[in-house]
Amino acid sequence: SQTIHQWPATLVQPVGSPLSLECTVEGTSNPNLYWYRQAAGRGLQLLFYSVGIGQISSEVPQNLSASRPQDRQFILSSKKLLLSDSGFYLCAWSVLGLDAFFGPGTRLTVL
Amino acid sequence: GIQVEQSPPDLILQEGANSTLRCNFSDSVNNLQWFHQNPWGQLINLFYIPSGTKQNGRLSATTVATERYSLLYISSSQTTDSGVYFCAVYNNNDMRFGAGTRLTVKP
Secondary structure (H helix, E strand, O other): OOEEEEEOOEEEEOOOOOEEEEEEEEOOOOOEEEEEEEOOOOOEEEEEEEEEOOEEEEOOOOOEEEEEEEOOEEEEEEOOOOHHHOEEEEEEEEOOOOOEEEOOOEEEEEO | OOOEEEEOOEEEEEOOOOEEEEEEEOOOOOEEEEEEEOOOOOEEEEEEOOOEEEEEOOEEEEEEHHHOEEEEEEOOOOHHHOEEEEEEEEEOOEEEEOOOEEEEEEO
């Protein structure tokens, strides 16, 4: 069966520090991968999605970037965090636009 | 991009009541899903429903793709149904969410 992992579960970082969040999927090949951010009490904002290795589509211009170095690995990064980057980051996968499944998420607090 | 609107934004029910949540979308879509986000933040798949009607226990969903809306029905609500319900639509590989409906079921 397919599983999706995200780590870390929680993270507290100072403003201006770098960020790296990792998402890996098991049990499937060539999935579409997604990064979302959810501010407290708000909906899910699509940040990036990828349909294959090295293929990244960015939805919101900001100081975040994403990479897909392997088929089932999706990384979200920042060189310098801002206070506004705080939120709940969720990774998801789907195959051919069918059912999407979400990871457990990372709660990021930028101080 | 495609716009997704959910209503109502907030809903408070007494345990045992029924409810209907609505999702409207602005363009044709390849797929539509309903999710429940529990108090711990986990998103749980409820239905994959690009068209037609599906039922799973006390929950059912209907999507009328030609009229660009979907409905989620919750019958005999329980306190464990509380949380935020999201619909998400697929269009050209990206997946867009509505703002959600926050449901509170009181005992």
